[in-house]
Each structure stands twice: as C-alpha cells, then as structure tokens.
Amino acid sequence: MIKVIATNYLKQEQEEAFNPLFRELIAATRKESGCIEYRLFKKPDEKGVYIFIEEWENQAVLDKHMASEHFTRIIPQIGKFKTKDMTIQLLEEFK
Amino acid sequence: MIKVIATNYLKQEQEEAFNPLFRELIAATRKESGCIEYRLFKKPDEKGVYIFIEEWENQAVLDKHMASEHFTRIIPQIGKFKTKDMTIQLLEEFK
Numbered sequence: 729m730i731k732v733i734a735t736n737y738l739k740q741e742q743e744e745a746f747n748p749l750f751r752e753l754i755a756a757t758r759k760e761s762g763c764i765e766y767r768l769f770k771k772p773d774e775k776g777v778y779i780f781i782e783e784w785e786n787q788a789v790l791d792k793h794m795a796s797e798h799f800t801r802i803i804p805q806i807g808k809f810k811t812k813d814m815t816i817q818l819l820e821e822f823k
Numbered sequence: 824m825i826k827v828i829a830t831n832y833l834k835q836e837q838e839e840a841f842n843p844l845f846r847e848l849i850a851a852t853r854k855e856s857g858c859i860e861y862r863l864f865k866k867p868d869e870k871g872v873y874i875f876i877e878e879w880e881n882q883a884v885l886d887k888h889m890a891s892e893h894f895t896r897i898i899p900q901i902g903k904f905k906t907k908d909m910t911i912q913l914l915e916e917f918k
Contacts, residue, residue, distance in 0.1 A: 819864035
C-alpha cells in the first residue's frame with residue numbers, strides 16, 4: 729500500500745477555471761483499479777492550497793495512474809494556474 | 824467532517840522509545856466516538872517524519888480528542904523526541 733499527499737498551490741481567484749478539471753480528474757481516477765482512495769481537500773485558512781490524499785495498492789498502479797490519459801492531460805492544465813510547484817509525499821503506514 | 828494532517832519531526836534514532844507511545848495513542852484514539860480515521864505514516868525517504876492522517880465527524884469531537892486523557896498525557900511524552908515543532912493542517916473536503 730502506498731499513501732500519497734500531493735499539495736497543489738493555485739491562483740484561488742481562478743478556481744472556476746480549474747475546479748472542473750479537478751472534478752474530471754477525481755472521477756476518472758476513482759475508476760482506476762488499485763485506487764483505494766483519491767480525495768481532494770482545501771485549507772480554509774490558506775486560500776489556493778489543494779491537497780490530494782490518495783491511497784494505492786502498490787507502486788505499479790500508482791505509476792499506471794501517473795501515465796494515464798486523464799492524468800497526463802489534466803495535470804498540465806491545472807498546472808497553468810499554479811503559484812508554485814506541487815509537492816508530493818509518498819508514505820508508508822507505521823506498523 | 825474535518826480532515827487533519829499532523830506532521831511530527833522526531834529523533835529517528837530514538838524510535839524504540841517513542842514507537843510504543845504512538846501505538847498507545849493510536850489504539851486509544853480509535854476508540855473515541857466521532858473518530859472516522861486515525862492513521863500514522865512514515866516517509867521512507869525522510870527519516871524521523873511521522874504524519875498522522877485523521878478524520879473527525881466535527882470540530883467538537885476533535886476538541887474532545889485533544890482534551891482527552893491519553894492525548895494530553897502522550898503527546899508531551901512524544902514531544903520530548905522532537906527535532907522541531909509539529910505542524911497541523913485542518914482541511915475540508917473539496918466539493
């Protein structure tokens with residue numbers, strides 16, 4: 729199992745342009761086999777910060793996700809609204 | 824619903840001292856009513872970083888958690904091993 733926290737920093741004032749992109753990415757991704765969790769969160773106290781919390785069965789399905797048509801098409805479109813680069817944290821569960 | 828990402832920065836070499844504290848805190852917390860998720864993760868590529876991903880029904884149960892006997896007793900004990908202060912992000916789900 730791989731847990732991912734991916735944090736996006738975007739121009740909040742343009743959310744009407746990127747919100748539909750997020751919705752499309754979420755809907756398509758949740759259909760992928762091996763995708764256990766794929767949820768997007770906002771920080772009420774910090775505008776423009778969008779945090780994906782994801783869970784994948786293994787690295788192979790995560791790699792497949794990042795090579796998928798919807799990911800490779802939509803992520804660059806969302807990237808046009810960034811204020812700084814996305815950060816990605818790959819985590820393993822504490823045992 | 825409230826999602827929480829709480830990141831702890833600890834002296835990795837002393838994990839045998841704080842691991843049991845984490846386990847006790849996790850076991851007690853998961854019994855709390857209103858606790859939807861309470862999981863701890865490590866970063867394979869960054870030693871000493873311990874990230875709680877939590878989900879709570881509402882702010883009231885989260886407040887109750889942070890005032891609980893186990894939280895108020897264990898968190899300071901874990902804090903003795905910190906290399907820098909914990910960061911806490913309170914999130915709401917993107918709709």
